[in-house]
Amino acid sequence: MQSPWSDGDLSMSDQPTNQTWGGRFTESTDAFVAAFTASVDFDRRMYRQDIQGSIAHARMLTRIGVLSEVDCAAIVEGLEAIRGEIERGEFAWSIALEDVHMNIEARLTARIGDAGKRLHTGRSRNDQVATDIRLYLRDAIDAILAEMKRFLGGLAELALREADTIMPGFTHLQVAQPVTFGHHLLAWFEMVKRDHERLVDCRKRVNIMPLGAAALAGTSYPLDREYTAQLLGFDAPCANSLDAVSDRDFAIEFTAVAAILLTHLSRMAEELVLWSSAQFDFVELPDRFCTGSSIMPQKKNPDVPELVRGKVGRVNGHLMALLTLMKSQPLAYNKDNQEDKEPLFDTVDTVLGCLRAFADLIPAVRPKHEKMLQSARRGFATATDLADYLVRKGLPFRDAHEVVGQAVRLGVETERDLAEMTLAELQRFSPLIEEDVFAVLTLEGSVAARNVLGGTAPNRVREAVAAALVWVAQG
Numbered sequence: 001m002q003s004p005w006s007d008g009d010l011s012m013s014d015q016p017t018n019q020t021w022g023g024r025f026t027e028s029t030d031a032f033v034a035a036f037t038a039s040v041d042f043d044r045r046m047y048r049q050d051i052q053g054s055i056a057h058a059r060m061l062t063r064i065g066v067l068s069e070v071d072c073a074a075i076v077e078g079l080e081a082i083r084g085e086i087e088r089g090e091f092a093w094s095i096a097l098e099d100v101h102m103n104i105e106a107r108l109t110a111r112i113g114d115a116g117k118r119l120h121t122g123r124s125r126n127d128q129v130a131t132d133i134r135l136y137l138r139d140a141i142d143a144i145l146a147e148m149k150r151f152l153g154g155l156a157e158l159a160l161r162e163a164d165t166i167m168p169g170f171t172h173l174q175v176a177q178p179v180t181f182g183h184h185l186l187a188w189f190e191m192v193k194r195d196h197e198r199l200v201d202c203r204k205r206v207n208i209m210p211l212g213a214a215a216l217a218g219t220s221y222p223l224d225r226e227y228t229a230q231l232l233g234f235d236a237p238c239a240n241s242l243d244a245v246s247d248r249d250f251a252i253e254f255t256a257v258a259a260i261l262l263t264h265l266s267r268m269a270e271e272l273v274l275w276s277s278a279q280f281d282f283v284e285l286p287d288r289f290c291t292g293s294s295i296m297p298q299k300k301n302p303d304v305p306e307l308v309r310g311k312v313g314r315v316n317g318h319l320m321a322l323l324t325l326m327k328s329q330p331l332a333y334n335k336d337n338q339e340d341k342e343p344l345f346d347t348v349d350t351v352l353g354c355l356r357a358f359a360d361l362i363p364a365v366r367p368k369h370e371k372m373l374q375s376a377r378r379g380f381a382t383a384t385d386l387a388d389y390l391v392r393k394g395l396p397f398r399d400a401h402e403v404v405g406q407a408v409r410l411g412v413e414t415e416r417d418l419a420e421m422t423l424a425e426l427q428r429f430s431p432l433i434e435e436d437v438f439a440v441l442t443l444e445g446s447v448a449a450r451n452v453l454g455g456t457a458p459n460r461v462r463e464a465v466a467a468a469l470v471w472v473a474q475g
């Protein structure tokens with residue numbers, strides 16, 4: 001696609017470049033400046049919200065007697081027809097008309113005449129755009145929340161199927177203690193559940209209506225802002241007109257929530273990449289989510305998790321862009337704010353794409369139970385269990401730690417797990433060790449013993465899955 005300020009694109013501008021506000025100007029806008037300041041290339045994605053906001057504004061103006069019923073009907077009908085034109089790809093967007101708002105308004109006037117010119121009574125593009133973004137973001141948040149639930153539902157069901165599967169748990173990426181795979185998946189669940197809660201909370205601050213703030217100070221028309229808010233499904237009108245048109249903190253907050261979510265998804269992605277490598281070999285990713293190499297015939301690359309892992313970078317960048325955009329802006333509206341849209345839209349697209357990829361991928365991951373089990377065995381994962389056993393027999397924990405350390409050293413030297421040693425061998429390290437030690441040295445015994453709230457024991461995992469599924473099903 002051509003750069004929006006290339007000559008090629010400018011030639012598409014078929015109208016004088018400042019017709020909407022040109023009354024006080026003595027020359028028309030420089031063609032480059034028109035293209036440089038235009039936002040229609042990206043803000044036209046808010047056309048539905050712009051039309052929705054305009055219809056509500058017209059209805060409210062009619063209710064307070066500022067607009068006639070006849071004009072209102074023409075406006076509503078005209079805007080709905082324009083929505084149809086846009087959706088059928090018949091609408092001629094013009095850079096000369098700067099943004100989505102003026103493109104639609106100009107088309108409305110072209111269709112219905114003077115009534116179209118009355119729509120902007122008691123309104124400014126400043127409160128209009130702030131309203132459109134909030135409506136757009138609210139819709140996006142609802143779509144993201146639904147996709148999060150889809151992902152979490154699939155995750156919880158996989159956790160249930162894997163409640164008894166034993167794998168090594170890691171700290172420092174070194175085998176630490178055995179855990180169940182279901183428990184590991186539920187850790188992922190908790191992360192994204194918190195992201196969901198953060199987003200629900202963020203939505204409350206998004207869903208407040210700027211309309212009625214007009215350019216910055218409010219308007220002299222007796223607008224019924226409560227009514228417009230109600231028509232648009234906002235929880236309330238913004239309380240201060242200057243704040244309403246100027247702050248984009250709701251977009252920053254959304255992007256911050258998105259950055260945390262993507263951070264979580266990148267951690268899962270990293271584990272999937274590691275686990276699907278020949279070195280770990282814990283899971284098989286479905287072929288349809290992977291790609292091959294053009295030179296190495298043996299390769300099956302985990303592209304989807306890798307991309308999700310990489311996409312956190314762009315969202316972090318967008319967050320930084322929005323924070324920097326807002327920093328030090330004096331009240332009230334400044335054109336700087338036009339720069340809020342691209343980072344915001346790309347964040348929405350990125351989040352929806354990553355969630356969709358994972359919601360589809362995760363339930364299709366095939367765990368390799370035997371490989372996970374072997375790996376847990378190889379890493380002396382039950383060393384802590386042996387120490388705890390000695391503590392139960394009366395040895396202070398620090399001494400038990402030392403005893404088990406010596407046993408592990410023998411294991412390293414002879415390439416055997418603790419469970420593979422004879423009782424006589426183990427008794428060399430402590431006379432407290434008896435035949436019953438082998439019950440605690442098994443991986444199954446180890447995970448079953450962690451039967452504490454929030455622990456890895458299979459029955460605790462099943463309990464946690466039940467609670468997770470109840471939460472997912474809640475509206």
Ligand code: ARG
Binds near residue numbers: 043126333335
């Ligand atoms: N396209 C503008 C934006 O995105 C709309 C508001 C323009 N307001 C103005 N006073 N120039 O912020």
